[in-house]
Amino acid sequence: MQYIEPIFRPPSEALSLILQVTNGCSWNNCTFCEMYTQPQKKFSLKPQKEIEADLAGIASAGYPVRRIFLADGDAMTLSTRRLQQILEAIRHYLPDVQRVSSYCLPRNLRKKTADELEALRELGLTLFYVGCESGDDLVLERVSKGENFESSLSALQKIKAAGSKSSVMILNGMGGQKYSEQHALNSAKLMNAAQPEFLSTLVLSFPDGMQRYQEGFRGEFEPLNQQGLFQEMHWLLDNLDLQKTVFRSDHASNYLVLKGTLGRDKAALLQQVESALNNPEHAHLREEWQRGL
Numbered sequence: 001m002q003y004i005e006p007i008f009r010p011p012s013e014a015l016s017l018i019l020q021v022t023n024g025c026s027w028n029n030c031t032f033c034e035m036y037t038q039p040q041k042k043f044s045l046k047p048q049k050e051i052e053a054d055l056a057g058i059a060s061a062g063y064p065v066r067r068i069f070l071a072d073g074d075a076m077t078l079s080t081r082r083l084q085q086i087l088e089a090i091r092h093y094l095p096d097v098q099r100v101s102s103y104c105l106p107r108n109l110r111k112k113t114a115d116e117l118e119a120l121r122e123l124g125l126t127l128f129y130v131g132c133e134s135g136d137d138l139v140l141e142r143v144s145k146g147e148n149f150e151s152s153l154s155a156l157q158k159i160k161a162a163g164s165k166s167s168v169m170i171l172n173g174m175g176g177q178k179y180s181e182q183h184a185l186n187s188a189k190l191m192n193a194a195q196p197e198f199l200s201t202l203v204l205s206f207p208d209g210m211q212r213y214q215e216g217f218r219g220e221f222e223p224l225n226q227q228g229l230f231q232e233m234h235w236l237l238d239n240l241d242l243q244k245t246v247f248r249s250d251h252a253s254n255y256l257v258l259k260g261t262l263g264r265d266k267a268a269l270l271q272q273v274e275s276a277l278n279n280p281e282h283a284h285l286r287e288e289w290q291r292g293l
């Protein structure tokens with residue numbers, strides 16, 4: 001495979017073939033995200049011929065491929081027609097593939113109809129990882145996400161209407177101390193309205209320093225300490241009213257690993273967070289050196 005590195009994928013795509021159909025992220029403005037800021041990651045589309053050559057190479061090597069993740073940061077920026085061509089090529093070269101997934105910014109779906117998404121689903125594209133990050137408009141504006149509660153909800157509803165699934169990412173600690181509670185409450189409100197199939201939380205991390213992030217907050221960003229992160233998680237979980245959502249807080253950035261299905265496991269998950277708040281030394285937390293992005 002020809003990759004322009006680095007490549008990122010959700011933890012649950014660890015066993016999938018990563019098919020790079022775009023390079024970088026067409027938005028690339030979120031102040032917390034350094035993933036595609038290196039010069040070689042400037043946004044570009046990969047020509048169909050090169051994608052097909054990658055697929056042909058994998059097919060002739062005889063690797064068993066069941067799942068494919070379309071990289072990079074917002075492959076869904078491609079037109080429906082281009083996505084159809086890619087999915088048809090996957091069917092042609094790798095007929096055993098059962099699931100294709102992609103990151104998806106809400107704005108990637110603005111011009112796509114539910115019928116178009118349904119056509120893509122029929123060609124195998126069934127799961128979208130949507131970085132909502134927060135349901136709070138002020139926090140989203142401070143981090144230059146370029147989305148808000150309504151745009152996020154409308155994309156998640158479109159995905160559901162097409163019969164596809166969404167996996168939402170929310171960032172623990174994103175509002176700092178000042179906006180922690182409203183970030184948690186409005187994120188819960190967004191999830192309750194959208195009822196995604198999967199929800200995961202990551203802890204906001206600053207591998208390259210906080211300067212860019214702090215500028216968006218006009219200097220008023222005070223990061224949460226571990227206890228603050230757990231308190232925010234408690235607010236989030238307590239306010240979630242989900243019918244059947246697989247919840248995962250197991251990404252390497254988290255101190256406290258949480259896994260369950262909501263609503264069924266809400267009380268048990270809240271109890272785990274309360275233990276971490278009251279007895280952190282007995283809560284099996286990840287050490288700093290075990291964490292990463």
Ligand SMILES: C[S@@+](CC[C@H](N)C(=O)[O-])C[C@H]1O[C@@H](n2cnc3c(N)ncnc32)[C@H](O)[C@@H]1O
Pocket residue numbers: 008025032033034035073074103104105106129130131132133169170171202203204205206207253293
């Ligand atoms: C590679 S990005 C692609 C997501 C996609 N472009 C979107 O916005 O929906 C995947 C996710 O990584 C997470 N992420 C990025 N930078 C992060 C940071 N500094 N700390 C924690 N999580 C981060 C965000 O949740 C983001 O949605």
Ligand code: SF4
Pocket residue numbers: 025026027028029030033034035036073074105131
């Ligand atoms: S979080 Fe997503 S939309 Fe924002 S810059 Fe990173 S990849 Fe692009």
